[in-house]
Amino acid sequence: MATYEEDYARSLKDPEGFWGDAAEGISWYKKWDTVLDDSNSPFTKWFSGGELNTCYNCLDRHVEAGRGDQAALIYDSPMTGQIKSFTYSELTDLVARFAGGLDQMGIKKGDRVIIYMPMVPEAAVAMLACARIGAIHSVVFGGFAANELATRIDDAKPVAILAASCGLEPGRVVEYKPLLDEAIEISSHKPANVVVLQRPECQASMIDGRDHDWSEVSERTGPIDPVPVAATDPLYVLYTSGTTGMPKGVVRDNGGHAVALHWSMKGVYGLDPGDVFWAASDVGWVVGHSYIVYAPLLHGNTSILFEGKPIGTPDAGTFWRVIEQHKVRALFTAPTAFRAIKQHDPKGKLVHDYDLSNFETLFLAGERADPDTIIWAQDTLKVPVLDHWWQTETGWPMGANCTGYGIKPVKLGSPTLPVPGYDIRIVDEEDPSHEMPQGEIGVIAVKLPLPPGTLPTLWENDSGFLKSYMKDVPGYYKTGDAGYIDEDGYLFIMARTDDIINVAGHRLSTGGMEEVVAGHKDVAECAVIGVKDELKGQIPFGFVVLNAGVNRDGGEIAKELIERVRHMIGPVAAFKHVLVVKRLPKTRSGKILRAIMRKIADGEEFRFPATIDDPAILDEITADLKLVGYPHGQ
Ligand code: COA
Ligand code: AMP
Secondary structure (H helix, E strand, C coil): CCCHHHHHHHHHHCHHHHHHHHHHHCCCCECCCEEEECCCCCCCEEEECCEECHHHHHCHHHHHHHHCCCEEEEEEECCCCEEEEEEHHHHHHHHHHHHHHHHHCCCCCCCEEEEECCCCHHHHHHHHHHHHHCCEEEECCCCCCHHHHHHHHHHHCCCEEEEECEEEECCEEEEHHHHHHHHHHHCCCCCCEEEEECECCECCCCCCCCEEEHHHHHCCCCCCCCCCEECCCEEEEEEECCCCCCCEEEEEECHHHHHHHHHHHHHCCCCCCCCEEEECCCCCCHHHHHHHHHHHHHCCCEEEEECCCCCCCCCCCHHHHHHHHHCCCEEEECHHHHHHHHHHCCCCHHHHHCCCCCCCEEEECCCCCCHHHHHHHHHHHCCCEEECECCCCCCCCCEECCHHHCCCCCCCCCCEEECCCCEEEEECCCCCCCECCCCCCEEEEEECCCCCCCCCCECCCHHHHHHHHHCCCCCEEEEEEEEEECCCCCEEEEEECCCEEEECCEEEEHHHHHHHHHCCCCEEEEEEEEEEECCCEEEEEEEEEECCCCCCCHHHHHHHHHHHHHHHCCHHHCCCEEEECCCCCEECCCCECHHHHHHHHHCCCCCCCCCECCCHHHHHHHHHHHHCCCCCCC
């Protein structure tokens, strides 16, 4: 086998050869005409002319190859006390039957289907059934409110929505159906069909003619065969936070995605078919799409679908129980999950109650992995703890310690080296044609073409794709992250360059929250920034200036704003801090100095910008923050 260095160099020098070889790991109805068609860059096409079916590659072909009796998916739910294992044969049958029901409902290749479901096996069945008939799914995370769901309905224009009656959060049942009904009420586009999985914890009321019961749909026909789709046809659209309240619909194709994800299971995660892999995330996020559903199944692994939290379900030992019980070889989660476990079991005592002898590697991503958390996890688990870096847009890691080639020395704070296929550069924010010297922070950009599996465009929004990612650094994809590369070529990801924040590994837009806060009748202007949080990494913090003449209690208004964000964006925004201030610090041209406000709240040094309108406002903000305990520990 080639070394990491050889493969990395080849992937950049000869992408057609490298990815053409990787594509042999996938079954094609028709082989591609060209591996890489870059004639219309940056709208890169991978495996043009090829035809395949992603669901067939995830399921049927493993059954045909003799893997039918191996567990494909293990549903482990401390929320309900259930553990259910589905073999490749069983999952194929379930998916093929449900696909039959969707087909019978009139859903065709290219139609969009929204999936609004919690962490139940039917969510994976729904995704795979769409893939089987060539329909394009768009999963919406359960922690989003009706308004967010409505925005996605209007953008994707689905013919159907697949939902569950409820999700389960510790201590409460989250009824999905009223949220869904409200979303359809608000949206201009009305889907013709809604399919509801009735969970025992809550019976949803159904609307005649539009709503169908899940089990009835599954039983409408027998199993149906997968349909061939073009490699370049979309498999799914996943909405992610942008700089405004309008999320971006990241498109994923079928061919490049299957090839890259299949390759990554060995290349990045070091796993062989048959190994048990657990991505403790949610199917509503990209990690769930790529590493709970598609990649492990494409590669013939066993994937764990966990409905629970790292703590409180029932305790901080639940991750170790799952690892022991299902013989997990590699776990992938966000650092925040480990911070939560560490808070509850600082000495890691609960680990000793379990046999983790099958466990080999912990992968962290979704936010910066802080050195304390990495060291705690290393000491507690006694396995390599590997940070890796990626985004919804790329769908798989850009920077990682590629385990398949042997583990490189870990440098705390670094996700290690660029993954094959990604030519990562650090450029000057002021002059992007200029690369930053080694060790100096700049904007992180990836030289085009991006490797397979990454976003070919945004859903029906080519101009948004160009504007968001391709314009600022010509010839490169702008990641939105800032960082540097050290003398050994290691990447360090330091911060976002836009107003996206990471709250407990969830990607959120402070711009979107500002839009909601600014919509309150008493608010004249506002700024929402991400401040440091020991558990969640970052949390949103709102500063509001009230309209002249408003004499109401600031605390009351703050409560209304918190409720407003929860209702319009969702509980996942974790918007719980609002400060009413007299004025916001601005430049003379009227730009709010958010970065400086963040530094004050985090207790970091900052320089007075020469363009500040009135420096005294910074003293006022500092005093206001002090009153509510910020910066922490000072
Ligand atoms: N449906 C409905 N509500 C949801 C939800 C869902 N799928 N997921 C989260 N929420 C709610 C929570 O109940 C919480 O509500 P509350 O304000 O009433 O308490 C709120 O959204 C915030 O949730 P979260 O940020 O998850 O915080 P938490 O305090 O419930 O849990 C952690 C904190 C660290 C334990 C949790 O975030 C976690 O397990 N994170 C793992 C990281 C992860 O999955 N990242 C995804 C990318 S890898
Ligand atoms: P998402 O699209 O939700 O996966 O979020 C992607 C963003 O999360 C990236 O652009 C980074 O800002 C951040 N991120 C993800 N992984 C890491 C990591 N390992 N280190 C630092 N930041 C990360």
